[in-house]
Amino acid sequence: MDKQQRFEELHPDVFFLTSEQPTQLADFLRQCGWIVADEAVQRIEKPGEGNMNYVLRVGTDRQSFIVKQSRPWVEKYPQLDAPIERIIVEAQFYDALSEVAGLQSYIPALKGFKAQHFMMAVEDLGEASDFTNNYKKSEQITPAELADLIQFISGLHQVSIGQLQVPFPDNQALKTLNAEHIFNYPYLEDNGFDLDTVQPGLQTLATTYKKDETLKKKIQKLGEVYLGEGGTLLHGDYYPGSWLRTAKGTRIIDPEFAYVGCAEFDLGVLVAHLRMAQTDDAVIRAGLEAYDLTTRTFDHALFAGFCGAEILRRIIGLAQLPLDLTLEEKEHLLLWAAASVLNPETNPYLTGLPEKDSVPSIDKKE
Ligand SMILES: Nc1ncnc2c1ncn2[C@@H]1O[C@H](COP(=O)(O)OP(=O)(O)O)[C@@H](O)[C@H]1O
Ligand SMILES: [Mg+2]
Numbered sequence: 157m158d159k160q161q162r163f164e165e166l167h168p169d170v171f172f173l174t175s176e177q178p179t180q181l182a183d184f185l186r187q188c189g190w191i192v193a194d195e196a197v198q199r200i201e202k203p204g205e206g207n208m209n210y211v212l213r214v215g216t217d218r219q220s221f222i223v224k225q226s227r228p229w230v231e232k233y234p235q236l237d238a239p240i241e242r243i244i245v246e247a248q249f250y251d252a253l254s255e256v257a258g259l260q261s262y263i264p265a266l267k268g269f270k271a272q273h274f275m276m277a278v279e280d281l282g283e284a285s286d287f288t289n290n291y292k293k294s295e296q297i298t299p300a301e302l303a304d305l306i307q308f309i310s311g312l313h314q315v316s317i318g319q320l321q322v323p324f325p326d327n328q329a330l331k332t333l334n335a336e337h338i339f340n341y342p343y344l345e346d347n348g349f350d351l352d353t354v355q356p357g358l359q360t361l362a363t364t365y366k367k368d369e370t371l372k373k374k375i376q377k378l379g380e381v382y383l384g385e386g387g388t389l390l391h392g393d394y395y396p397g398s399w400l401r402t403a404k405g406t407r408i409i410d411p412e413f414a415y416v417g418c419a420e421f422d423l424g425v426l427v428a429h430l431r432m433a434q435t436d437d438a439v440i441r442a443g444l445e446a447y448d449l450t451t452r453t454f455d456h457a458l459f460a461g462f463c464g465a466e467i468l469r470r471i472i473g474l475a476q477l478p479l480d481l482t483l484e485e486k487e488h489l490l491l492w493a494a495a496s497v498l499n500p501e502t503n504p505y506l507t508g509l510p511e512k513d514s515v516p517s518i519d520k521k522e
Pocket of ligand 1: 203205211222284
């Protein structure tokens with residue numbers, strides 16, 4: 157059965173988004189009010205590589221925008237089920253941030269949302285590429301780009317949850333799926349995924365970690381924290397695939413994994429990917445200084461745990477990345493990551509509050 161048949165059997169009254177039926181699509185867009193009656197659809201194309209969802213760019217005689225639909229599976233691996241409601245999270249994230257000064261300019265404007273069709277329309281950020289080419293040794297994230305990434309995430313983590321107009325969804329079903337791939341699956345000895353197909357020798361390398369009971373216990377604890385609650389609105393998938401390089405600057409997309417949790421998760425993931433992208437250590441440290449730790453409590457061990465766990469799962473788990481690392485480099489990174497989980501003090505990033513001296517003092521009047 158093809159995807160469309162499968163979808164229509166499960167959701168008979170829902171419009172199935174596809175580039176293959178342009179007339180029906182144009183009618184649907186008119187019904188949604190996303191294009192006007194006499195507006196002609198001239199272009200329908202895939203805007204870039206995605207993972208989970210079906211995404212199209214629609215060009216008309218007067219505008220261009222992006223349409224995104226979630227389906228009850230992972231678009232790239234349709235044999236894997238995924239909670240279809242995830243698009244609600246994404247639309248609500250964009251909506252919540254649309255009025256926040258300092259953040260709104262980093263995200264596409266939400267043009268419309270049709271919950272009953274699991275579909276949203278957002279501003280087209282133009283021909284853009286995500287940051288996944290930065291995993292290549294030769295392609296470095298610049299300090300200015302990292303400054304943008306830190307500024308956005310720092311600002312996001314300051315958003316006051318109590319002031320959101322609609323309570324943010326707990327996103328539990330998608331988090332449960334994600335937790336399986338971060339905290340469990342990579343550590344199963346017989347999970348059916350032969351890591352030697354990624355890189356010869358990787359399977360043997362992974363065995364050490366799959367057999368490390370102390371590590372596995374810690375990882376499981378981190379999974380429990382991830383699945384629990386917190387007080388901070390997170391992006392939830394803050395890695396190069398969610399960062400876009402556009403003509404107007406750095407932009408952040410794809411917040412379907414967003415939830416209210418611990419800031420340490422977003423930061424751990426961010427630093428993990430900077431490490432895997434072989435970002436210069438001085439650049440990472442300088443960049444992180446701009447993250448505002450002054451108005452929050454910060455659990456360095458939790459951050460270091462999430463950071464290590466993300467590196468481990470990207471190297472020995474299913475969700476592989478185009479990493480430009482030799483087996484030996486992966487071995488070093490795995491060792492570093494496991495140490496970060498087991499002995500968090502070995503993780504040198506975000507170790508604490510800014511030095512007291514850098515805070516202006518008001519009680520010293522000479
Ligand atoms: N608003 C946008 N403007 C321009 N390009 C976009 C926009 N949203 C997505 N894209 C492109 O489409 C790709 C897939 O979109 P994304 O939201 O990441 O889907 P998925 O959830 O399937 O990963 C992105 O990597 C990017 O290249
Ligand atoms: Mg994506």
